[in-house]
Amino acid sequence: MKFWFKMSLVLFLLLVPFCVQGISKEPAISVGLAQGVSSCAIRSNNMTFYDASGKQVNMKGTVTVKSGGRASVIVGGKSLALPVTVRSKGLLYLNDKPYRGVFVLVASSGSFTVVNELPLEDYLKGVLKMEVNPSWPAEVLRAQAITARTYALAEKGRHGSAGFDLCATDHCIPYRGVNAEDPKLTHAIESTRGMVLLYQGKPARTFFHSDSGGWTTDVQSVWGADIPYLKPVQEPFQYQSPYSSWSFKISGDELGRRLSQAGINVGSVFEIIPVKIGPGDRVEMVEVVGTKGRKTIKSHELRMALGAKELKSTVFSLDGDGGTTRRDVLAASEDFIDESQSDSAALISLTQEGAFTSDELMDMLLHPEKRGEYLKKALARRGKSTAKTSKKSQKKDPKLLWPQWDTSADDEVKTRGVRGTTFLFQGKGWGHGVGMSQWGAKAMAENGWPAEKIVRYYYPGTELRKLY
Numbered sequence: 001m002k003f004w005f006k007m008s009l010v011l012f013l014l015l016v017p018f019c020v021q022g023i024s025k026e027p028a029i030s031v032g033l034a035q036g037v038s039s040c041a042i043r044s045n046n047m048t049f050y051d052a053s054g055k056q057v058n059m060k061g062t063v064t065v066k067s068g069g070r071a072s073v074i075v076g077g078k079s080l081a082l083p084v085t086v087r088s089k090g091l092l093y094l095n096d097k098p099y100r101g102v103f104v105l106v107a108s109s110g111s112f113t114v115v116n117e118l119p120l121e122d123y124l125k126g127v128l129k130m131e132v133n134p135s136w137p138a139e140v141l142r143a144q145a146i147t148a149r150t151y152a153l154a155e156k157g158r159h160g161s162a163g164f165d166l167c168a169t170d171h172c173i174p175y176r177g178v179n180a181e182d183p184k185l186t187h188a189i190e191s192t193r194g195m196v197l198l199y200q201g202k203p204a205r206t207f208f209h210s211d212s213g214g215w216t217t218d219v220q221s222v223w224g225a226d227i228p229y230l231k232p233v234q235e236p237f238q239y240q241s242p243y244s245s246w247s248f249k250i251s252g253d254e255l256g257r258r259l260s261q262a263g264i265n266v267g268s269v270f271e272i273i274p275v276k277i278g279p280g281d282r283v284e285m286v287e288v289v290g291t292k293g294r295k296t297i298k299s300h301e302l303r304m305a306l307g308a309k310e311l312k313s314t315v316f317s318l319d320g321d322g323g324t325t326r327r328d329v330l331a332a333s334e335d336f337i338d339e340s341q342s343d344s345a346a347l348i349s350l351t352q353e354g355a356f357t358s359d360e361l362m363d364m365l366l367h368p369e370k371r372g373e374y375l376k377k378a379l380a381r382r383g384k385s386t387a388k389t390s391k392k393s394q395k396k397d398p399k400l401l402w403p404q405w406d407t408s409a410d411d412e413v414k415t416r417g418v419r420g421t422t423f424l425f426q427g428k429g430w431g432h433g434v435g436m437s438q439w440g441a442k443a444m445a446e447n448g449w450p451a452e453k454i455v456r457y458y459y460p461g462t463e464l465r466k467l468y
Helices: 002-015 120-125 138-155 183-191 252-261 299-306 326-336 341-353 358-366 368-396 438-446 451-458
Strands: 028-037 039-050 056-067 072-075 078-081 084-088 092-094 097-099 102-108 111-119 195-199 246-251 269-278 282-290 293-298 316-320 422-427 463-466
Touching: 028 039, 028 102, 028 120, 056 111, 092 102, 111 120, 120 138, 120 183, 138 183, 138 195, 138 438, 138 451, 246 252, 252 269, 252 282, 252 299, 252 422, 269 316, 282 299, 293 299, 341 368, 358 368, 438 451, 451 463
Parallel strands: none
Antiparallel strands: 028 111, 039 056, 039 084, 039 092, 056 072, 072 078, 084 102, 092 097, 102 111, 195 463, 246 422, 269 282, 282 293, 316 422
16 A cells, blocks of 8 residues: 555656645736836726726727826726736737736736736737847747746746836846847747756846857856856857947047936046956956046946946956056156166156156156156155155046055956057957847857857756746
């Protein structure tokens, strides 16, 4: 008897569908389409409005919905208590844009928010075209369906306090409803139905982006979290994309203004110093030096402050329109000094202290015979009041002075900075660089990789399972 009981239990466990966090059938997803609005237009051939008190209003055609205050809306002259669910046997239109599923109107600070609630697979139909081109190979479309499905499940409830799961912008995933549907993308979704990447039994956070520039990056260098399956990986195939080469020029004044708007107040920027470089020459940390101070920040922060559409990725090199680093000056001074060792040491020491202006340094480089004259002048100024003179000079124009850094072990990093009044970023790739690169995945598909192999490559250590 015990034997048959055990065998029955084993068979039961094998036959019951795998369940993750209660997912055994297709879940629904709710998307915020219009947040905090006072009115909107909803259209359908036949639709019914159901309010929180049980009241029903049948309407057809285009209906203007207005905020009624005190958690209510006005529909066809009737007041309905929020939340209000709008159902139709056909498509529902919000401001002439079609959507599947139902609309739910929820209260939002004296106004209301329109939420689209629908099955997850239908939601994906309105997402994929915003991420990949339907003309791309089928396997990259399937890979995108898997990652988008997994991401939506992992991020479900992100906007729970506002009354929905995900927003319709790139803050979550861009969603455009029926207008974004395409037969090839629908096939990719249906052929991977219910397939999700799991890590430790939960949907993985499958971030994705357009083009890695050759290497993806560690999520920790972007958002700070340490996630084992979101580490740098090298693209296995070379490829060309519209973002394989780009440039972006910006003045130090404008750079400082944009940083200030992001809460990084260093004044007008006159030097940028890469302080940490990751795999694939990706800049992970920079120090920005300006007229009001200096600050070390993540390159992702710099990108967000300057604009993600302009500074397309953090795989970049820098050029400035002027200035020479302190290391260059010291190296040059050692070349042209041929007097006593003590004079040479004094000149180098004064240069380190910022005792010379840039004009004086350049004049000494061009006219070595003047070094003695400038040495005497610097010593005289120092004798009167080195601290006072230095402070006064810096007030005049910090851009004209060599920053008075303490000599330390990290000078080798700091002296790689670029100075100027205008900066030129030249780079490759587009996006934050975490997780799957869509252009990289396209190259894999073109080289015969199936979707399953693609997603496992970008998210190592995850497990691909069919949940429903």
